[in-house]
Amino acid sequence: MKRVKLVVAYDGTNYRGWQVQNNGETIESMLNRAISSLTGEEIHVMGSSRTDSGVHAMGNVAVFDTEARMAADKFSYALNQRLPEDIRIQNSCEVPLDFHPRYQKTVKTYEYHILNREFPLPAYRLNAHFTYRPLDIARMQEAARYLEGEHDFQSFCAAGAQVKTTVRTIYELTVEKEGDLIVIRITGNGFLYNMVRIIAGTLMKVGMGEWEPERMTEILEGRDRKLAGPTAPAKGLTLMEIHFKGEKE
Template identity: 40%
Template sequence: MRNIKVVVSYDGTDYFGFQYQPGVPTVQAELERVLALITKEKVTVFGSGRTDAGVHAEGQVINFRTEARIPIDKLCVAMNSLLPPSVAAMEASEVDADFHARYSARARLYAYDILNRETPHALQARYSWHVRRPLNVEAMSVAAKPLVGVCDFTSFACADRDDGSPVRDMMSIDVERRGEHVIVSMRANAFLRSMARIIVGTLVEVGLGIRSASEVENILEARDRRTAGKTAPPHGLCLKEVEY
């Protein structure tokens, strides 16, 4: 039995997230449909993480097991000939039997794109959150510092989450202005459901002067979702890379 790893990218706009859900389009369902056609087998795809509805990916990692003999250097070509334009197989490799896209991962890197200018941009509307008022990036950076380290992120997760312990190791958070854009980059061993988006929503409130930077540490310690800011919309978030 071969174990195959594939790096995929997708525009999450028209999908109800990565993970399979009956009756609605998901990225996992598309990948399993295509791989079943290629391998002539029922294929189960394992992803490195369950991106929410509307969230994008440049470097999502999947793995699946198969008896099919398709050459590894032909797999992406075969997949892309059958996938819709919103999903693409980027690279494939054969890996050890014990490799698992989710459980073998050491870190995930997400980036959130905020278009920070007076007017929106039609061609960026699917991939960035338009915030009209100027953001104080320095204050946002200061506010993010208490979130780095091994922390209980209950305040920054959905109240109805089902992903186990709320403790995560946030390795870094960087907030930087790139022209008209403000990019929030977050690297952690794993993320709770909506955690990245709630962090961004809270930091934006700091950047707008709605909250002070010093409040974020108190929010973290409160372990209460009601104390944090609103959840940023999904379309600005992208899974950039998974580290193994």
């Protein structure tokens, strides 16, 4: 038996998130079916990050165990033949049998995309949040700096989420403009439920001039979800990369 690790890219538009649901297709259910039909085994993948409905990925990670003789690095090609166009395996390789994508220490990178212009562009309709209200990038960048480092991010965690600690470290949080697209890029050692989308919604409040960048300090210190901005829509969010500590690369 071997354990195979998959790096998976997907457009989340047509799925009810990562995790298997009773009421519709998910990324996990599509992977389970493709791998099971390929190997003839009943496969249930273990995912690294349970992205919400509508959220996209360039590099989410899943593992599964198989008796199949196929070399681990060939699964990417074989599975892409069996998956729809909006899910594509980017890499497959063998990992130790005790490698678990959910409990391993990781560094994750997310991007949140905002299209900021007078009218929406159809080409961005699935992968970016649109607003016609002008956003001031310099203000957003200033606010972002308050969030970098180790903080208690309880104010940036969906109310009701149950976790041992809400302390996390953001290694880098950048805001950049590429034409009419604003790209918020966040790298950290772990993210609370909805954390990136709440950060995006909060930075937008600052970008619109409603809040001052310094308000980030108050929001962090207050440890109350009500202090932060709204949760920005799912479709603007993409899980870019998961790096497992100790992994050679």
